[in-house]
Amino acid sequence: MRAEIIAVGTELLMGQIVNTNAQYLSRGLADIGVGVYFQTVVGDNAQRIKESLRIAKDRADVIICTGGLGPTQDDLTKDVLAETVCQRLVMHGPSMDKIEHMFQKRGVPMVESNARQALMLEHSEPLANDTGLAVGVALTHEGTHYILLPGPPKEMKPMFDRYAKPWIAAQMGSVQPLYSVMLKFAGIGESQLEHELIDLIEAQSDTTIAPYAKEGEVAIRLTTRAASMLEAQAKLKPLEEEIRSRVGQYIYAAEDIALEEAVLRLLTEQGRTLAVAESCTGGLLSDLLTNVPGSSAAFAGGIICYTNRLKHELLNVPMEQLEGSGAPGAVSEETAKRLAEQILSVTGSDYGVSVTGVAGPGESEGKPVGLVYVGVASRDGETTVKQLQQFGNRETIKLRSAKSALYQLWKRMNS
Amino acid sequence: MRAEIIAVGTELLMGQIVNTNAQYLSRGLADIGVGVYFQTVVGDNAQRIKESLRIAKDRADVIICTGGLGPTQDDLTKDVLAETVCQRLVMHGPSMDKIEHMFQKRGVPMVESNARQALMLEHSEPLANDTGLAVGVALTHEGTHYILLPGPPKEMKPMFDRYAKPWIAAQMGSVQPLYSVMLKFAGIGESQLEHELIDLIEAQSDTTIAPYAKEGEVAIRLTTRAASMLEAQAKLKPLEEEIRSRVGQYIYAAEDIALEEAVLRLLTEQGRTLAVAESCTGGLLSDLLTNVPGSSAAFAGGIICYTNRLKHELLNVPMEQLEGSGAPGAVSEETAKRLAEQILSVTGSDYGVSVTGVAGPGESEGKPVGLVYVGVASRDGETTVKQLQQFGNRETIKLRSAKSALYQLWKRMNS
Incomplete structure (x- = not known):
């Protein structure tokens, strides 16, 4: 047709x-x-x-x-x-x-x-x-x-x-229907993923492997024609298992859901709550989370501490840590750590996630555009901070940073 | 050609x-x-x-x-x-x-x-x-x-x-180039706008009038061919003035910029700052504002008070106003007013804007999906609250609510 x-x-x-x-x-x-x-x-x-x-x-x-x-x-x-x-x-x-x-x-x-x-x-x-x-x-x-x-x-x-x-x-009419399985990945780029699976992609026959990339997320769709769901599963299962054996640690869902939805499900299952402290993502992380219906069960809210003054006044980051010569600055491991721990304590949530970085277009504190720190704090563990270097324009850097923050939290919850 | x-x-x-x-x-x-x-x-x-x-x-x-x-x-x-x-x-x-x-x-x-x-x-x-x-x-x-x-x-x-x-x-060779003027509107829908201008649209000749709609914003582009910018202006000016005399109060810019950018420019010109308290928009309002490069000059940040607990603990809304029989509830004029005034005082900004409502898919507090209150507080004026009924799915309601909040602030700054 x-x-x-x-x-x-x-x-x-x-x-x-x-x-x-x-x-x-x-x-x-x-x-x-x-x-x-x-x-x-x-x-x-x-x-x-x-x-x-x-x-x-x-x-x-x-x-x-x-x-x-x-x-x-x-x-x-x-x-x-x-x-x-x-x-x-x-x-x-x-x-x-x-x-x-x-x-x-x-x-x-x-x-x-x-x-x-x-x-x-x-x-x-x-x-x-x-x-x-x-x-x-x-x-x-x-x-x-x-x-x-x-x-x-x-x-x-x-x-x-x-x-x-x-x-x-x-x-x-009578054409056999298509069945497919969607595997969604975070924390790995499209070209890296393709590299890991290139022999499978090149060997595909009536079962196809199609990679898709959207900002901050990558998906692979396995598709086959079959007379029934059972027959389709028998055809797709071995391929899915081979993929999982190679890059399973990056798969956050075997269905087409966004990373924020996977994170919220996990939080809800564990009966835990999340609050965020956003600087360079400026509300986008919260926006993504609250796009998911029912997110209020696990997402308490957060503080958008866009200026240093709000970082200090609402989240108790010492001014001498933020400004002055020799200070780590707003975009630093220290500040990401402090923001994550403080949002946890200010809101009484189980997890606190922070994002601070340079969204551009210009550099900030002499630090390059795209430099981002993500902090993850929890009631019952050490606070971790991940340093990232993002690329792209302002909106792309915001989005990739928000997705990276979700991935860091997801990893923590699965560890 | x-x-x-x-x-x-x-x-x-x-x-x-x-x-x-x-x-x-x-x-x-x-x-x-x-x-x-x-x-x-x-x-x-x-x-x-x-x-x-x-x-x-x-x-x-x-x-x-x-x-x-x-x-x-x-x-x-x-x-x-x-x-x-x-x-x-x-x-x-x-x-x-x-x-x-x-x-x-x-x-x-x-x-x-x-x-x-x-x-x-x-x-x-x-x-x-x-x-x-x-x-x-x-x-x-x-x-x-x-x-x-x-x-x-x-x-x-x-x-x-x-x-x-x-x-x-x-x-x-000798064909004259096109010149155009873009008028951007907020607070009025596409069909209402077309209704107000239908005689002009139907009478258009070598000067064309084209309406465009994106979520929460409407634009009209006036285009003509002319030998020079001066000649084009002479042709477009009377039409633009006629449009302004009918619906001028909804025009926030005579160029293709988003409403959030117009609001930020006005704030920067006036040397004033803004902070927001977001409930149902869940960070989207802040996200839109921080997508504009240089927004940190006027946008301080905000609090995403998604749960009643955070409305109470971070923004001092009395629990008896939020919950209990006979209480106005989180989605109410009273709460919108309180949130706007509190975000003003907590952050020390010149303007405080709040959004609280029902984004759906289900109703909340027995209130219908799409019911939204926008509060605007300022250092030097009365706090106003606007009740709105939005339509669409969850993301559409969030976006239209965020744009409505920007429009209410824009109106206040121009009044």
Whole structure:
């Protein structure tokens, strides 16, 4: 089955945003054995959207459009598809109810154009939007499968994963389904990991090994086609065990969860709590932790001691340790240690984690951009400090530092 | 002049990398007044690259290809273009010398296929590669301009900026460049904003009005063609003033900066400092602020009082206000007020901002998901609390709450 992805949106053509949707969809389609042959981007222009659909119809079995489902005059994708397949647009009742309900709840009058988001094609199937208002569309016409998804990734991803992907898989019929295992790594880089596993990667056959990297985390996905879950497990198990025997110490989960979620689970299982003292990560570490639903069971909170004054006043770091000639400074092993121990004692938590470093763009205290110290203190053990040298821009250094702090804590809890 | 960008590479279709080149080129072309009408991605397959070039020729005056200029068998772009325009491939002497020199310097024998990187079309102009080996190509054939650039961004960007962009501009002759003004809004939704400006949007002619939305922020871009900056200003000014007369109170910047940056600039100008008390945003507000380089000049830090215990112990909120029957609870006007005032006094900052609410997925204290209170306290004024009802998933509610808090502070500083 050949697929084409059409992203609709003038903001993409003007270079205001990057088409990350195309990447997400291409990966997701690969998972179910659908190959993407073309990706197209077209502006919010009815004639050109129509032309793109016509070209795609000649060369693809599945056409997935993203964008252009919103309430404004610029949102044309449904109108154009309706015209292309000669179907009327009709109101999807449950979506309309949801829109009206939302406006009622907000206590503001509904602008008329919002009703457009509840439109679907006469003979199409609606795809529920669990994180937004515009309903999606799935439709087969003259042997071509069409899927319309919203443009914002927060709405597009869940709609695709929960509703569109299974719908496409169902149209595919008898091809054996794909099964996969995701192994997630921290504390090891992508190239190092690939180096350790290169012979396995080069020898892959019908069981594939695909490495993925996101900032601060690396994943490996093992995939195979099989008649059943049991058969798939029998095929994937030996490979997973070989990988574990080589680099098992870096695997923090055998499922696709973030490192912060793994850390929170471990804390919750052990009935322990965590508090953080953040300097150079500036709140990002706490933000990552609190993105996980239920994090309040184990994460107490923390102090963002961005200035030396707050390090001193809220976390009792002596000023003579922070400033003055010969002082270790804010970015130092001593300060990371003190911050971790103090956040523990100030909050009464079981674990205290600190991060202090130079996020850039300029150096600080004469120390280079990317130099970071992570401290881990606990009620029942020694405080440890890890010195790291991160690379990248300000936001990358913040993210890698936050992930490194999580990894240091995870290692401590597993030791 | 209409442009089309064709990115060549199976790794893009498999979702292994994101097509950031398309964004970079689109922006660069907009700078010189060339509109991109389509972006296409095609795999390393001669037949399909040829087909993409044929389609692009019918709808574009400039076709820019990225990728497929390397040494391997998969690198086909030059071969396909040569076939399309019926020209031979010839060796570009200086590029060949450079390749040979590089291998000599490394002291390794040159693999034959590397010579492919020095090929250009018989009647084309070479585009120098200052950061890599593969030479680029610029060519006009039957009225269509073709540009071939390497795929790796570190080679593509300098080649485009230094050589391709001026070459394209030279082909354009007398077309006037584009000028634009970006207006950024907070505190108003995209559909409400469009509603207020719908007559202007519908009446747009050679001066265009384009709304964009990102979480918690909305932007409008006014664009026109003109012979000079002065002439452009004369054309854009009346429109900008009309927009300001209607919705000026929501405009926080007339340039493309984030709300947190606008807030930090205002604080720095006024010589004032900010500290935050975050409950439901869990560190995100601080994270946004500290993503701005130089934020430490105005942002002191804060306390993430995720649990009631920390609200009580670190920020002196009375336990009887937080818990017990009849208590206002953590998510309440009273608690938001207290947190804002306490973070002010605990940190000695000029402004104190608090956020407390229900991020979900479940309700809390019997209060609905999305109910959020934002408090703003200052040394020299009354503490104000704004009640908000946010919608979306956990991360969206966090982000919108953080942006709302920034907006409330921005309003206070401007009042």
